[in-house]
Amino acid sequence: MGTKPQLILGISAFYHDSAACLLRDGEIVAAAQEERFTRKKGDASYPANAVAYCLKAGGITTRDLTAVGFYDKPILKFERILDTYLGTAPGGFRQFLMAGPLWVKEKLFTERDLRSKLDYEGEMLFAEHHESHAASAFFPSPFEEAALLTMDGVGEWATASFGVGKGDDIELLKELFWPDSLGLLYSAFTYYTGFKVNSGEYKVMGLAPYGEPRFVQLIYDHLIDLRDDGSFRLNQDYFGYLDGLTMTNEKFHRLFGGPPRVPETKLSQRDMDLARSVQDVCEDVMMRMARTVHTVTGQENLCLAGGVALNCVGNGKILRDGPFKRLWIQPAAGDAGGALGVAQLIWHRHLKQPRKVTPGRDAMRGAYLGPAFGDAEIEAYLKSVGAVYHRLERQPLLETAAKLLADEKIVGWFNGRMEFGPRALGSRSILGDPRSPRMQAQMNIKIKFREGFRPFAPSVLRERVCDWFEMDVDSPYMLLVAPVKKERQIPMTVDQRKLWGLDLLNVPRSDIPAVTHIDYSARVQTVSRDVSPDYYDLIAQFERLTGCPVVVNTSFNVRGEPIVCSPGDAHTCFMRTHIDALVLGPFLLHKSEQPAWKETQNWKQEFQLD
Numbered sequence: 001m002g003t004k005p006q007l008i009l010g011i012s013a014f015y016h017d018s019a020a021c022l023l024r025d026g027e028i029v030a031a032a033q034e035e036r037f038t039r040k041k042g043d044a045s046y047p048a049n050a051v052a053y054c055l056k057a058g059g060i061t062t063r064d065l066t067a068v069g070f071y072d073k074p075i076l077k078f079e080r081i082l083d084t085y086l087g088t089a090p091g092g093f094r095q096f097l098m099a100g101p102l103w104v105k106e107k108l109f110t111e112r113d114l115r116s117k118l119d120y121e122g123e124m125l126f127a128e129h130h131e132s133h134a135a136s137a138f139f140p141s142p143f144e145e146a147a148l149l150t151m152d153g154v155g156e157w158a159t160a161s162f163g164v165g166k167g168d169d170i171e172l173l174k175e176l177f178w179p180d181s182l183g184l185l186y187s188a189f190t191y192y193t194g195f196k197v198n199s200g201e202y203k204v205m206g207l208a209p210y211g212e213p214r215f216v217q218l219i220y221d222h223l224i225d226l227r228d229d230g231s232f233r234l235n236q237d238y239f240g241y242l243d244g245l246t247m248t249n250e251k252f253h254r255l256f257g258g259p260p261r262v263p264e265t266k267l268s269q270r271d272m273d274l275a276r277s278v279q280d281v282c283e284d285v286m287m288r289m290a291r292t293v294h295t296v297t298g299q300e301n302l303c304l305a306g307g308v309a310l311n312c313v314g315n316g317k318i319l320r321d322g323p324f325k326r327l328w329i330q331p332a333a334g335d336a337g338g339a340l341g342v343a344q345l346i347w348h349r350h351l352k353q354p355r356k357v358t359p360g361r362d363a364m365r366g367a368y369l370g371p372a373f374g375d376a377e378i379e380a381y382l383k384s385v386g387a388v389y390h391r392l393e394r395q396p397l398l399e400t401a402a403k404l405l406a407d408e409k410i411v412g413w414f415n416g417r418m419e420f421g422p423r424a425l426g427s428r429s430i431l432g433d434p435r436s437p438r439m440q441a442q443m444n445i446k447i448k449f450r451e452g453f454r455p456f457a458p459s460v461l462r463e464r465v466c467d468w469f470e471m472d473v474d475s476p477y478m479l480l481v482a483p484v485k486k487e488r489q490i491p492m493t494v495d496q497r498k499l500w501g502l503d504l505l506n507v508p509r510s511d512i513p514a515v516t517h518i519d520y521s522a523r524v525q526t527v528s529r530d531v532s533p534d535y536y537d538l539i540a541q542f543e544r545l546t547g548c549p550v551v552v553n554t555s556f557n558v559r560g561e562p563i564v565c566s567p568g569d570a571h572t573c574f575m576r577t578h579i580d581a582l583v584l585g586p587f588l589l590h591k592s593e594q595p596a597w598k599e600t601q602n603w604k605q606e607f608q609l610d
């Protein structure tokens with residue numbers, strides 16, 4: 001009897017953030033987003049590179065696959081789009097003409113298209129969008145059973161769902177439908193405050209603590225009819241996404257007293273107040289939904305996925321004030337994670353394979369599921385571009401990097417397999433000293449080319465988290481926000497209390513100011529040695545030098561660019577920015593030793609940095 005492994009390829013594509021994932025006998029072998037390879041942020045095209053990477057990581061071709069899964073049902077989604085646009089003609093018809101032909105060509109023929117691109121004739125299955133999200137939240141979680149909650153912009157028709165995961169299967173009990181969508185409400189304010197829909201939501205969340213919630217009542221009075229159980233209706237009179245090409249309409253603009261902020265213009269106190277208001281409403285909805293899910297399911301554990309589950313401020317609140325004992329959030333909570341969800345759904349539901357749970361440990365391997373690069377490959381690249389580099393043994397390399405950080409240098413850290421999902425978790429990260437009062441402004445402006453208000457996140461040794469933050473749980477994926485420990489906070493003086501909005505930015509809030517947000521919160525990543533040994537040992541070395549077991553961790557990219565994937569991407573980003581030193585596997589590069597950089601592309605224009 002042969003022991004041929006069962007191989008399942010999951011694909012998410014043609015909407016947001018395409019991705020692929022490979023399971024071998026139920027275990028996650030590889031997962032990656034297409035944007036990392038094509039260098040187009042949020043690339044939604046067929047994930048040819050991500051699929052090729054997954055097959056290579058498994059050492060297989062598509063002929064070896066047991067099944068291919070697609071993360072949603074294109075026909076249902078097309079039906080929703082057709083219904084929306086034609087139902088709201090004539091304005092809607094204009095949008096249909098713009099969106100329609102692409103849908104007909106690319107999306108309606110998904111199966112035929114996928115088969116020809118994959119050169120694959122075997123079994124192909126399609127899951128529903130929120131089922132894929134729910135599967136990605138439950139199956140890799142560390143729980144035998146749990147309640148599931150998914151929230152996003154929209155899939156086919158559903159915009160939120162909840163249910164229960166037990167043993168080998170999940171069951172969705174209830175859904176909320178288009179056009180009533182928490183994700184789209186948040187996106188409407190993202191658009192209105194002058195940020196990009198689908199990627200600027202993070203900025204709105206980061207801006208919220210600078211504002212006052214003075215529009216909350218207006219939102220409840222006019223935009224959203226929220227019920228106690230967390231279900232709601234949105235008043236479509238105020239939104240543009242049903243019949244136009246924008247998120248908000250004239251009536252919305254009149255209600256909030258003016259047109260949308262022009263992107264890249266100065267942020268006003270009003271923008272911050274709008275951000276704060278929609279964030280407060282979003283947290284209210286999330287909390288009510290969580291309470292209902294708890295009442296209906298009676299579960300102690302909650303698993304979250306869908307784009308709204310990236311709202312780590314809301315997640316932190318659910319954990320602190322909500323009814324559940326434990327929370328687990330899929331790190332690739334957006335649509336990329338659907339590739340993983342559908343593959344696992346096929347493994348457990350379709351192939352009826354049992355699920356093995358290790359208590360206290362999830363199946364995501366720290367989300368380090370992307371490509372890694374060998375020393376020889378890295379060195380060949382460095383030689384080819386004439387870089388000056390030093391090869392170091394592991395311990396001296398960690399000591400040198402930690403010393404550089406302690407000396408307020410900014411270090412690019414490229415180590416092992418790339419992360420799956422939107423956060424850099426110590427494989428493709430830029431690191432700094434959180435104790436430095438200058439670090440936040442310096443990293444925002446000179447490295448990331450982005451708004452000065454954007455907060456940075458701390459990575460902290462798991463064993464030390466409760467000495468520095470008001471939390472004592474695992475947060476390996478940086479999806480929970482918690483306050484900096486009370487005794488480390490620096491209260492504001494009487495004069496500082498008079499400051500408003502962004503003027504507050506330069507007031508140090510704690511003894512780790514670079515990662516302490518204006519409201520004393522921090523988006524924490526806990527680092528465990530068994531999952532991230534190199535990153536853990538680096539932070540431990542930094543602690544030995546400074547007494548501080550925390551570093552600033554921001555993703556390795558500039559604004560508008562996907563996180564770096566290859567040594568070449570990392571080296572290019574290093575040379576274009578003010579990163580002081582780069583650790584690429586076992587190699588160390590100092591900026592001061594490098595030959596002059598010859599730019600070949602108009603990259604600032606490409607990433608819209610001018």
Ligand SMILES: [Fe+2]
Nearest residue numbers: 152155307335
């Ligand atoms: Fe989604």
